[in-house]
């Protein structure tokens with residue numbers, strides 16, 4: 001009987017030798033990293049080391065100047081824009097530091113929106129959005145608009161929105177960066193719990209060691225390259 005164990009499975013997402021320069025500022029200089037299916041990976045590093053740029057390249061938001069980003073068998077860096085944006089919508093979820101919810105929409109409508117875009121009926125989208133808000137502990141606040149939410153509530157709504165479509169990977173760029181430590185812990189445990197439950201991989205950018213401790217594994221960026229943990233020279 002053939003046995004394809006996880007050990008022989010290729011990584012879900014691989015970046016190899018990425019370089020990216022913004023104007024004259026080199027942000028990535030040969031960064032390589034792998035993310036396994038269902039893995040929670042923390043990317044840490046000093047301010048300006050290239051963490052956000054790496055996340056943008058991995059999530060197909062920005063194209064690297066050089067190097068390869070491979071998702072399954074697909075080269076993201078070579079994919080035409082239309083297919084790339086379709087893939088981002090179906091397979092990836094993104095959470096930023098300040099949530100970036102749509103200010104005019106309620107919590108429920110913010111979470112329902114990607115479901116509607118994916119073809120769900122209005123009724124189904126609202127039911128599922130309510131279930132996701134419940135999972136993230138913000139049930140009862142469906143009608144709040146982002147301006148009426150605390151930072152922690154807004155981030156939990158953002159996570160619900162990112163996970164509602166069943167992505168394979170959630171990219172989270174300093175998801176607790178604007179929160180106090182208690183709210184940050186609540187957001188992180190909700191994220192990790194839900195990701196594990198649904199088998200979603202998470203690429204987490206943080207400069208906070210307590211947040212990184214939620215991950216299965218941590219890599220460090222230094223001057224645009226991934227270095228072994230603890231080595232910064």
Ligand SMILES: Nc1ncnc2c1ncn2[C@@H]1O[C@H](COP(=O)(O)OP(=O)(O)OP(=O)(O)O)[C@@H](O)[C@H]1O
Nearest residue numbers: 022023025026027046047048049050051052053054
């Ligand atoms: N759009 C841009 N235009 C010009 N320079 C940029 C741009 N984005 C990033 N940079 C520069 O590229 C380098 C890497 O930035 P990046 O935001 O990826 O680092 P970071 O590790 O995420 O930083 P931080 O922790 O402060 O958010 C920095 O020197 C930054 O100033």
